[in-house]
Amino acid sequence: MGCTPEAVANALRDAAAVIAEHRVELINLDRAIGDGDHGENMHRGFQAIVAALDTAVPETPGAVLKVAATSLISKVGGAAGPLYGTAFLRAATAVSNQPELGAAEVVAALRAGLEGVQARGKAVEGDKTMVDALLPAVAAAEKAGGGDVAAVLTAAAEGAAAGAESTVDLVARKGRASYLGRRSAGHLDPGARSTALLLGALAKAAR
Amino acid sequence: MSVGLVLVSHSAKLAEGVAEVAAQMAPDVTIVPAGGLPDGGIGTDYDSVVAAVQRADSGSGVVLLYDLGSAQMTAELAVESLADPEAVVVADAPLVEGTVAAAVAAQNGADRGGVLEAAAAAGAPPELGSAAPEAVTESVDLALTNEVGLHARPAAVLARGLAGIEAEVSVRLGDQEADARSVLALMALGARKGDRIQVRASGPQAGEALRAVQELVEDNFGEPA
Numbered sequence: 001m002g003c004t005p006e007a008v009a010n011a012l013r014d015a016a017a018v019i020a021e022h023r024v025e026l027i028n029l030d031r032a033i034g035d036g037d038h039g040e041n042m043h044r045g046f047q048a049i050v051a052a053l054d055t056a057v058p059e060t061p062g063a064v065l066k067v068a069a070t071s072l073i074s075k076v077g078g079a080a081g082p083l084y085g086t087a088f089l090r091a092a093t094a095v096s097n098q099p100e101l102g103a104a105e106v107v108a109a110l111r112a113g114l115e116g117v118q119a120r121g122k123a124v125e126g127d128k129t130m131v132d133a134l135l136p137a138v139a140a141a142e143k144a145g146g147g148d149v150a151a152v153l154t155a156a157a158e159g160a161a162a163g164a165e166s167t168v169d170l171v172a173r174k175g176r177a178s179y180l181g182r183r184s185a186g187h188l189d190p191g192a193r194s195t196a197l198l199l200g201a202l203a204k205a206a207r
Numbered sequence: 208m209s210v211g212l213v214l215v216s217h218s219a220k221l222a223e224g225v226a227e228v229a230a231q232m233a234p235d236v237t238i239v240p241a242g243g244l245p246d247g248g249i250g251t252d253y254d255s256v257v258a259a260v261q262r263a264d265s266g267s268g269v270v271l272l273y274d275l276g277s278a279q280m281t282a283e284l285a286v287e288s289l290a291d292p293e294a295v296v297v298a299d300a301p302l303v304e305g306t307v308a309a310a311v312a313a314q315n316g317a318d319r320g321g322v323l324e325a326a327a328a329a330g331a332p333p334e335l336g337s338a339a340p341e342a343v344t345e346s347v348d349l350a351l352t353n354e355v356g357l358h359a360r361p362a363a364v365l366a367r368g369l370a371g372i373e374a375e376v377s378v379r380l381g382d383q384e385a386d387a388r389s390v391l392a393l394m395a396l397g398a399r400k401g402d403r404i405q406v407r408a409s410g411p412q413a414g415e416a417l418r419a420v421q422e423l424v425e426d427n428f429g430e431p432a
Binding site: 035037041073074077078079080081082083085086120121175176 | 244248249250251252253254275276277280281283284
């Protein structure tokens with residue numbers, strides 16, 4: 001069986017709850033090497049998604065993802081808005097108007113999201129950004145592609161968590177943290193952390 | 208109507224300030240600041256940028272300029288969302304210099320491509336050459352008598368005064384030479400009140416060009432006496 005629009009909407013609601021729980025943690029991570037607004041921005045964006053979905057859940061999973069994209073683009077003032085917004089927008093396009101999402105569609109959506117983030121932010125592996133969490137997440141999801149949706153998302157979440165941890169030692173080459181140069185090393189990248197949190201929440205919702 | 212400009216910044220004040228500086232040199236160009244978040248906070252707001260683009264577009268297209276990081280992403284996202292993304296472009300240029308150069312180009316009637324080019328060229332240091340003396344058909348020496356010399360506004364007035372005149376025109380101060388159509392290059396000369404500049408022109412309308420510059424200098428670039 002696949003994910004219905006309702007299941008995707010519920011997974012996003014769970015993700016919003018996880019972001020709310022980790023809001024302060026993200027703020028503190030971003031204060032260390034950025035401008036300190038990531039936790040608040042992500043929280044505001046995901047609360048906007050929840051509010052939009054509470055009004056109406058669209059009829060396809062792709063349309064649900066699009067609601068998430070437009071909410072994030074409109075409500076998140078930092079880099080996270082355009083980046084996550086583009087990711088959700090590309091994911092929505094990738095799954096088109098399928099009535100339900102199976103493992104193959106979820107893998108395609110993750111891959112499209114990664115490509116969107118890379119196109120928008122021009123970051124590559126090792127720049128100490130959310131790409132460092134997304135790249136291993138998508139690689140792991142593709143490897144697990146033969147399983148069900150829960151297996152795919154669990155693999156993606158594990159890949160993202162490991163990838164996020166790997167950003168601690170990196171020197172930032174993109175975003176506000178890059179202005180700090182070597183002083184950015186020793187800190188977990190907030191964008192990579194929020195990516196890992198989101199994929200973790202989506203995986204848990206799918207299990 | 209001229210090409211419009213939208214300034215995407217993290218700060219409302221920054222966007223408004225840059226628009227204010229550029230408007231002084233390009234009074235007829237629509238320059239719409241889109242800075243900060245709706246609640247007054249620091250950040251870039253997608254909806255404001257989209258609205259600003261719509262306000263700036265009078266049918267000749269729009270060029271967006273941005274300050275940092277996510278402002279570029281927000282600008283690009285806004286462009287991609289438009290019905291006709293061809294009419295609107297994001298310039299890769301420093302915000303202040305790029306906006307000034309773009310505004311003057313738009314004021315002089317450049318099309319969207321020309322305005323974009325002017326903005327992008329502002330990223331490079333102004334071309335101040337110790338240029339070769341050959342091929343100059345005519346020249347005139349002029350003393351600057353206005354208070355501020357070739358400062359921003361007079362430089363813009365001069366560059367604008369040459370619009371439509373078919374001639375290569377340069378301004379020399381000492382051994383430095385600036386393209387007279389480039390506001391930034393003129394400003395980089397640092398010519399002040401009392402300095403003698405040499406204006407050189409070649410091409411079919413060289414004489415008209417020199418007369419135009421001479422009139423502006425003698426009129427103190429329109430500054431009140």
